[in-house]
Amino acid sequence: MWSDISLGFQVAFSVDNLLFCFIGxxxxxxxxVLPGIGPIxxxxxxxxxxxxxxxxxxxxxxxGIYYGAMYGGSTTSILVNIxxxxxxxxxxxDGYQMARQGRAGPALGMAAFGSFIAGTLSIVGLMFLARxxxxxxxxxxxxEYFALMCLGLFLVIYMAQKSIEKALMAGLxxxxxxxxxxxxxxxxxxxxxxxxxLNDGIGVVPLVMGLFGVAEVLANVEEAVGQEVLKTKLKxxxxxxxxxxKSILPIIRGxxxxxxxxxxxxxxxxxxxxxxxxxxxxxxxxxxxxxxxEIAGVAGPESANNAAVGGAFIPLLSLGIPPNxxxxxxxxxxxIHGVRPGPLLISEHADIFWGIMAxxxxxxxxxxxxxxxxxxxxxxxxxxxxxxxxxxxxxxxxIGAYSVNSSLLDLKLMLGFGVLGYIMRKLDYEPAPxxxxxxxxxxxxTSLQQSLIISQGSFTVFVLRPIAAACFAITxxxxxxxxxxxxxxxxxxxxxFGDDVN
Amino acid sequence: MRxxxxxxxxxxxxxxxxxxxxxxxxxxxxxxxxxxxxxxIGRLHSPGPxxxxxxxxxxxxxxxVHLLVKSVRAGGEAVQVGQGKKHYGPVVWVVxxxxxxxxxxxSVGYLLVTFALLFFLFAMLQEGKKKWFSAGIxxxxxxxxTYLVFSVWFKLPLPAGWISW
Numbered sequence: 001m002w003s004d005i006s007l008g009f010q011v012a013f014s015v016d017n018l019l020f021c022f023i024g025x026x027x028x029x030x031x032x033v034l035p036g037i038g039p040i041x042x043x044x045x046x047x048x049x050x051x052x053x054x055x056x057x058x059x060x061x062x063x064g065i066y067y068g069a070m071y072g073g074s075t076t077s078i079l080v081n082i083x084x085x086x087x088x089x090x091x092x093x094d095g096y097q098m099a100r101q102g103r104a105g106p107a108l109g110m111a112a113f114g115s116f117i118a119g120t121l122s123i124v125g126l127m128f129l130a131r132x133x134x135x136x137x138x139x140x141x142x143x144e145y146f147a148l149m150c151l152g153l154f155l156v157i158y159m160a161q162k163s164i165e166k167a168l169m170a171g172l173x174x175x176x177x178x179x180x181x182x183x184x185x186x187x188x189x190x191x192x193x194x195x196x197x198l199n200d201g202i203g204v205v206p207l208v209m210g211l212f213g214v215a216e217v218l219a220n221v222e223e224a225v226g227q228e229v230l231k232t233k234l235k236x237x238x239x240x241x242x243x244x245x246k247s248i249l250p251i252i253r254g255x256x257x258x259x260x261x262x263x264x265x266x267x268x269x270x271x272x273x274x275x276x277x278x279x280x281x282x283x284x285x286x287x288x289x290x291x292x293x294e295i296a297g298v299a300g301p302e303s304a305n306n307a308a309v310g311g312a313f314i315p316l317l318s319l320g321i322p323p324n325x326x327x328x329x330x331x332x333x334x335x336i337h338g339v340r341p342g343p344l345l346i347s348e349h350a351d352i353f354w355g356i357m358a359x360x361x362x363x364x365x366x367x368x369x370x371x372x373x374x375x376x377x378x379x380x381x382x383x384x385x386x387x388x389x390x391x392x393x394x395x396x397x398x399i400g401a402y403s404v405n406s407s408l409l410d411l412k413l414m415l416g417f418g419v420l421g422y423i424m425r426k427l428d429y430e431p432a433p434x435x436x437x438x439x440x441x442x443x444x445x446t447s448l449q450q451s452l453i454i455s456q457g458s459f460t461v462f463v464l465r466p467i468a469a470a471c472f473a474i475t476x477x478x479x480x481x482x483x484x485x486x487x488x489x490x491x492x493x494x495x496x497f498g499d500d501v502n
Numbered sequence: 503m504r505x506x507x508x509x510x511x512x513x514x515x516x517x518x519x520x521x522x523x524x525x526x527x528x529x530x531x532x533x534x535x536x537x538x539x540x541x542x543i544g545r546l547h548s549p550g551p552x553x554x555x556x557x558x559x560x561x562x563x564x565x566x567v568h569l570l571v572k573s574v575r576a577g578g579e580a581v582q583v584g585q586g587k588k589h590y591g592p593v594v595w596v597v598x599x600x601x602x603x604x605x606x607x608x609s610v611g612y613l614l615v616t617f618a619l620l621f622f623l624f625a626m627l628q629e630g631k632k633k634w635f636s637a638g639i640x641x642x643x644x645x646x647x648t649y650l651v652f653s654v655w656f657k658l659p660l661p662a663g664w665i666s667w
Contacts, residue, residue: 049656165565169527172562176534179555188541188551214600221592221627387627388640391620394596395648398603403658411604419597427519445554457547 005127008354012362017057021359024061025366028068032088033076033378034389039069040435041213041393043329044205045400047336055337056352060359062333066326067119067309067360070269071367074111074302075378078104087269087305090277094290094297101293106239110247110295111302112371113239118255118303119364122310125259127357130346133318137343140319142454143461146447147471149440152321154475155264156436157482159271162428164482170424174434177202178441185449197409204332206401206410207438210417211424211431213397217390218422239295247299250280254303261304262311268324269305269312276304310360316341317353321440325432328439520573524566531563595626611663612653616645 011017031042043062050058073088078095091111098107140148153171160167180191181201192198239247257279258272280300281290290297315323320342322328334341339349346353371378401414421431455461462468537552538559544550599622607615620641625634653660 048658049652052657165569169562169565169569172558172565173527175558176555176562183551186551190541190551190555191537218593218596221596222589387629388624390596390627391623392644394600394623395616395620395644398600398607399648399652399658399660402607402660403652406659406661408604408608411607415597415600415604418600422593423523427523429523448554449549452546452549455547457545459546 004350004354005358007351008356008358011056011351011355012060012358016054017060017355017359018362020053020057020061021064021362022366024064025068025071025363025370028065028070029072029367029370029378030381031065032069032072032074033381034384038212038216039066040208040326040329041216041397042069043326043333044208044213045396047205047329047333048400048403050333051336055334055339055349056355058333058337059330059352059356060363062330063313063356063360064363064366066330067306067363068367068370070302070306070309071112071115071371072378073305074115074298075108075371075375076382078107078111078298079379080382087273087308088302089270090273090301091298093277094292094294097291097293098295098298103293106243106295107298108375109372110239110243110299112368114247114251114254114299114303115306115371116364116368117251118258118307119310119367120361121252121255122259122262122307123357123360123364126310126313126360129263130314130318130353130357133314134343134346137319140343140467141465142447142450143465143468144471145321146444146451147462147468147475148319148321149444149447151471151475152315152323153433153437153440153444154478156324157433158478159268160430160433162430166427166429167433170429170431171433171437174437175441175444177207177434178438179445184442184446195409197405197407201442202413202438203401203404203410204329204439205404206414207417208329208435209397209401210414210419211421211435213393213400214414214418215421215425215431217393218418219425220386221390243295246295250276250296250300251303253279253283254300255307258304258307259311262308262323263314264323268326269308272304272308273301276300313356317345317356318343320345322436325435325439328436332439518573521570524570524573528563528566528570531559531566534559535563592627596623599623607663608661609663612660613645613649614664616648617641620644 012021027042027046028039031039042065046062046065050061053061070087073083074091074095077083077088077091078099081092081096083089083092095107095111098104157164157167157171178201180198182189182192182199189199254272254276257276258269261272261275262268277290277297277300280296281287284290284294284296286294312323312327315321316327316331320331320340322331331341339345339352397414397418398411401410402408404410424431424434451461452459462472535556538556539552541552541555542550543553543556599619603615603619618641621637624637624640628637649660652658
């Protein structure tokens with residue numbers, strides 16, 4: 001294993017790959033700081049640019065955008081009280097209050113240090129867990145993959161912030177969209193309407209650009225919201241010993257919570273940051289201080305969301321199954337370069353596997369430098385009015401969508417998905433289940449077809465194989481609890497009302 | 503017929519956006535089910551191209567009908583409380599300008615159409631008195647810089663149109 005790690009450092013620390021890592025982390029911090037495009041949109045935009053790069057370099061850059069966005073999101077949360085990235089919502093609660101008390105520096109500093117420590121710990125966890133999990137995954141066949149993908153998809157739907165029915169509908173719509181094009185098994189053209197370009201299906205870039213980039217801009221131009229940066233001097237970015245005493249345990253706990261929640265399909269950075277905040281508030285001797293500028297309320301969640309990034313790479317690299325929509329874009333990037341993530345990745349592309357791990361160490365160092373000494377630069381960027389940013393974001397989306405195939409159809413699709421994404425937001429349909437289902441759809445279909453061919457049409461293959469059976473049992477449990485949830489909530493409210501009356 | 507239309511309008515008023523969306527999804531799902539049957543669902547030991555499409559669209563249709571009924575029973579949805587006043591005008595203009603971009607970029611070329619798009623968007627999104635000159639300068643600068651970065655440096659194939667270097 002140590003020779004593999006050494007190989008990883010050798011390839012990751014080449015001048016080219018370090019440069020790509022730096023570019024990725026800078027862009028990631030930028031999209032994290034600016035509310036708008038988000039890491040998915042930024043990754044989709046740079047996907048065509050990465051075609052001319054080597055697979056490892058392109059993956060390093062795109063991965064840098066993902067964990068860079070987690071660092072950058074805290075800056076806007078603390079200074080503007082608007083989350084730069086969805087996973088930094090919770091940081092607004094205490095981070096902005098700290099800034100109002102003249103403690104923006106320690107808040108920003110602790111967010112950066114917490115993210116660094118958690119990021120480093122999660123990479124260590126990734127290195128030690130990925131390989132054993134890959135060995136287990138070699139025993140997976142089509143029924144196990146089908147069951148695991150169903151579980152992953154349903155977990156993302158289950159974690160929906162709003163309506164589960166709407167998230168399920170979005171997931172099903174994503175599956176149907178993924179099956180547009182020529183069926184690989186039978187050669188039948190599905191929903192192509194005679195358009196030759198659709199024989200290869202709908203591209204992931206126009207879909208992601210539309211749903212997450214264009215739709216976000218449309219939603220933001222609708223509201224005339226001012227973005228005012230808190231006027232405060234940024235001093236003492238290095239937290240005091242007292243701050244460290246209050247934060248070190250939340251950082252460690254956040255790292256573990258984030259890492260293990262990140263592994264779970266549907267877990268992700270948002271759930272990790274909320275879970276960490278809730279846990280710290282429960283464990284604190286002074287829970288009433290949370291929401292008034294408690295540094296643990298910044299340290300824990302910011303650590304958790306960065307640790308979740310490392311955890312999320314485990315199912316991707318070991319099983320070949322992306323656990324959330326952002327990792328799904330990275331999955332597409334690897335496939336486009338002819339690298340299939342999964343249990344054979346370590347043996348067939350050891351340099352890529354270990355290179356990715358090693359590059360994340362470098363990425364974390366770059367991010368610490370970018371978010372501490374260079375913080376003033378990001379504060380200036382925050383002051384750019386949205387009326388200037390919005391057209392730029394749209395332009396980058398157009399360039400990204402067109403560049404994949406030099407196809408006008410991709411531009412039209414992006415616009416269509418943009419309008420769809422905007423309508424979805426208005427009606428509380430979440431785009432993430434649609435995106436993940438879109439990417440998993442073809443794999444899901446192939447796994448099911450192969451499973452049914454193996455079992456000669458019998459669905460008992462999903463029950464007789466233990467791993468598949470376990471995954472379906474968990475999925476069924478989630479389905480039952482999801483639909484019983486409204487009833488349970490009503491009963492809880494009735495009971496609480498009854499207790500109040502008594 | 504008139505009575506049916508009136509009843510439908512009342513249903514839309516009661517159910518709001520959710521009603522309309524669910525209705526559209528239900529109709530679309532029904533169409534997809536028909537297409538899936540036409541493609542052929544095959545047999546269990548040899549699933550056809552329409553097999554999973556059929557299953558997924560049936561589930562989607564059932565969920566859409568469930569939400570349709572739910573939206574009518576629940577009544578109109580609550581008005582979304584945002585942080586600011588809603589302006590739908592800019593949304594429409596942005597969509598129309600992007601549609602125009604899609605129509606003309608291939609024939610006219612990236613530089614000119616991008617300049618036109620950015621000039622329009624920078625000017626339209628300004629509040630108060632419009633500063634056309636600054637919008638024009640910014641649009642020109644961004645068009646040229648992005649062309650140099652993406653087309654010349656990254657070698658992405660952006661359409662040349664009327665101007666070919």
